[in-house]
Amino acid sequence: MAWDFETEPEFQEKLDWMERFVADEVEPLGHIGLHPADVKNPRYEKLVRPLQAQVKAQGLWACHLGPELGGQGYGQVKLGLMNEILGRAVFGPSVFGCAAPDTGNAEIIAHFGAPAQKEKYLKPLLNNEIVSSFSMTEPQGGSDPLMFVTAAVEDGDEWVINGEKWFSTNAKWSEFLIVMAVTDPDAPPYQRMSMFIVPTNTPGVEIVRNVSVHGGRDGSEGYMRYTNVRVPKDHILGERGGAFAISQTRLGGGRIHHAMRTVGACKRALDLMCRRAVSRKTRDGVIADKQTVQMHIADSYIELEQFRLFVMKTAWMIDKYKDYRKVRKDIAAIKALMPKVYHDIAARALHIHGALGVSNEMPFAGQVIGALVMGIADGPTEVHKVTVAKQHLRKYRDVADPMFPPYSIPQLKQAAMEKYGDAADIVRELAEAAEAA
Numbered sequence: 001m002a003w004d005f006e007t008e009p010e011f012q013e014k015l016d017w018m019e020r021f022v023a024d025e026v027e028p029l030g031h032i033g034l035h036p037a038d039v040k041n042p043r044y045e046k047l048v049r050p051l052q053a054q055v056k057a058q059g060l061w062a063c064h065l066g067p068e069l070g071g072q073g074y075g076q077v078k079l080g081l082m083n084e085i086l087g088r089a090v091f092g093p094s095v096f097g098c099a100a101p102d103t104g105n106a107e108i109i110a111h112f113g114a115p116a117q118k119e120k121y122l123k124p125l126l127n128n129e130i131v132s133s134f135s136m137t138e139p140q141g142g143s144d145p146l147m148f149v150t151a152a153v154e155d156g157d158e159w160v161i162n163g164e165k166w167f168s169t170n171a172k173w174s175e176f177l178i179v180m181a182v183t184d185p186d187a188p189p190y191q192r193m194s195m196f197i198v199p200t201n202t203p204g205v206e207i208v209r210n211v212s213v214h215g216g217r218d219g220s221e222g223y224m225r226y227t228n229v230r231v232p233k234d235h236i237l238g239e240r241g242g243a244f245a246i247s248q249t250r251l252g253g254g255r256i257h258h259a260m261r262t263v264g265a266c267k268r269a270l271d272l273m274c275r276r277a278v279s280r281k282t283r284d285g286v287i288a289d290k291q292t293v294q295m296h297i298a299d300s301y302i303e304l305e306q307f308r309l310f311v312m313k314t315a316w317m318i319d320k321y322k323d324y325r326k327v328r329k330d331i332a333a334i335k336a337l338m339p340k341v342y343h344d345i346a347a348r349a350l351h352i353h354g355a356l357g358v359s360n361e362m363p364f365a366g367q368v369i370g371a372l373v374m375g376i377a378d379g380p381t382e383v384h385k386v387t388v389a390k391q392h393l394r395k396y397r398d399v400a401d402p403m404f405p406p407y408s409i410p411q412l413k414q415a416a417m418e419k420y421g422d423a424a425d426i427v428r429e430l431a432e433a434a435e436a437a
Helices: 010-030 042-047 049-059 075-087 101-110 115-126 241-277 291-321 324-352 364-374 381-397 408-418 423-436
Strands: 131-135 151-155 158-169 174-182 194-198 205-211 220-232
Touching: 010 049, 042 049, 075 174, 075 241, 075 291, 101 115, 101 131, 101 194, 115 174, 115 381, 131 220, 151 291, 158 174, 158 194, 158 324, 174 220, 194 241, 194 291, 241 291, 241 324, 241 364, 291 324, 324 364, 324 381
Parallel strands: 131 174
Antiparallel strands: 131 158, 151 158, 151 174, 158 220, 174 194, 205 220
C-alpha cells in the first residue's frame, strides 16, 4: 500500500532552485519582445544561452531525455513537478531544453531516424541550436487524418510531396519540418500516411503566410504549401504507413506536458489574483474582504488542486505502465478538462483586476485565448471526451463479465433475495433476536 504525496528531499532541492531561478531570471524574458523559437537572434544568444548554461550545470537540461541523449531520463511524475514551474514563464521550456514542438520531433527522430538524420538534425535540435516544426493539420480537414490530402509519391530514389498544411508551429524559424503525407491511399484508414523529414529550404516548400494566434504578433503558425517537394527516400521516418501510430505516441506525451505546464499557468493566475485581492483598496477595505471575490478565489483553488492531482495521477500511471495506450483514457480526460480549468481561473483573475486585467500589462487575456487554444491543439475537446466515454464504457459492454451482468432492477432484486432472503423475513428475524436478547 503506497499512496504518497511527498517529494524526495534531494529532488525538492532542485525544484526549490527552479522556483527561484524561473521567477528571478526566466519570467522577465517574456516581457522583452523576443520569441522563444527565434534561436538565431543575437539577443537570444546574449540573454538565453547563459541561462541555459546554468540549467545544464544544475543537471536539469532536457530531463525528459535519457542519458544517452544528454538528459536525466526522468519519469512523468518528476517532469510534472518541473513543468508546473516552467509553465509560469514563456521562456521556461526553452531555457530548460524541453520546448514544444521540438521535444516531440526529437523523440520521433531518436526512435525512427537514420544515423545520418540523427547527426544532421537530432543533435543540434537537442542542443537548441535549431528549431523544428510538426506539419500535420490541413486547412480542409484539421487534425482528422482521414481527411488529409497532402500526398507523397515515390519517384526513383525520391519522394515527391504535394499539398498544404495549416498551423505548422514555428515554421518560419524552423530548420526542418516533419510532414505527414498520404503514401498509400488504398490502405486501411490509419495505415495510409507516412512521416518525412523535409528541410525548410527545400525547393517547393513555401510559407504562404505566418499566422498569429489572436492578440499575438509573432506569426508563429505557418500556413504551408508543398509543391513538388523532393526529398530522398531515406527521409521517411519509421515504417511506411506508420505515421498515425507514431503521431499518437508523440502526441500522448505532448498532451500531458501541456497539462503540466497549464497547472503552472493556472498557479500564476491564482497567485496574481490573490495579490490583487489583498492590495486593491476600496472605500471600505480591500476587495479580498468581499464575498464574491472570496468565491472566485475559493473556486479557483479547488479547481486547480483537483486538476493538478488528476494530472499527477496520470503521470504516475504512465511511469507505472510505461505504455501510453494503457493510460489513454486519463490522458484524454485531462486534455478535455484542461481548457475549462485554465479558462475559468484566468477569466476570474482578469475580472478581479478590472481594466488592468484586459490590458497587455497583464497576462490574463492571453491566458484566456491560450485556454481556447488548448481546447483545439493536439485534438479538440470533443474528440477527447469521445475517447474517454468509449474507453470507460468498454467494461460495461462486455456482458460476459460476471462482475457486470445485464442491468435490470428486477434481476438485481431477485439475485439479492436469493442470496440474502426476503427483506421482511430478515427484519422479522432481527426483531426476534432482539427480543430474545
